[in-house]
């Protein structure tokens with residue numbers, strides 16, 4: 001599967017339609033995927049007659065959720081609203097996977113366009129364990145802190161799909177956005193998702209960036225293995241750097257301990273993330289901070 005055209009809806013599962021936002025970048029991959037979740041198009045009373053009648057004539061619209069409206073881009077937001085309408089759906093609620101701007105910047109404007117409330121962890125209107133009912137279609141909210149403290153995944157048992165926000169991406173790995181994101185939380189969240197997959201509840205991952213993933217067990221195992229190997233590399237690099245010179249990076253350190261950490265982070269990024277494009281080094285620095293915190297809190301480095 002390759003990235004769809006911006007603003008052109010793509011029906012990915014019976015219940016999920018993707019609309020790609022035009023905000024590609026090294027951090028957002030092809031752009032932000034805005035997801036429309038609702039009853040299947042075939043089962044929608046509106047779509048059965050849509051060839052000959054307008055939505056108003058086509059019977060009651062059925063409830064849908066829009067997940068992560070994305071950037072404040074009027075054309076994108078209108079395309080999402082239109083895609084829902086064309087599927088015979090009324091946007092009953094806007095759900096937010098986490099607070100980052102590439103997911104939320106357009107949320108207020110989108111909510112205004114469709115006249116729906118926004119539910120988010122930040123606003124205290126969404127939490128792990130909640131079940132959102134869309135005309136009989138259940139969406140289960142799973143708390144998955146780590147990428148950020150407010151990250152959630154959304155499980156749709158009816159088509160065994162899991163919307164992962166930035167917790168699991170369509171390709172590559174994600175950043176632990178320190179200090180909001182915490183590595184220990186992230187590892188726990190990946191384990192919880194792996195357990196959910198192991199129980200047979202998830203056949204496809206619908207990420208906020210990149211294409212759907214149809215072998216979720218493999219991707220979660222890879223994510224866990226990647227985190228463990230990175231952590232091992234960071235632990236070894238820190239030991240190496242501090243043994244060699246007695247000081248991070250072998251440079252004379254200033255008085256303030258915080259600056260010592262800055263120098264150490266820089267030295268670790270240069271070694272451990274040498275193969276990663278420099279444009280994503282700002283994200284790598286945050287992940288290294290998160291890893292250092294995790295290693296210090298668990299007594300694995302000083």
Ligand SMILES: [Zn+2]
Pocket residue numbers: 098100147166
């Ligand atoms: Zn994010």
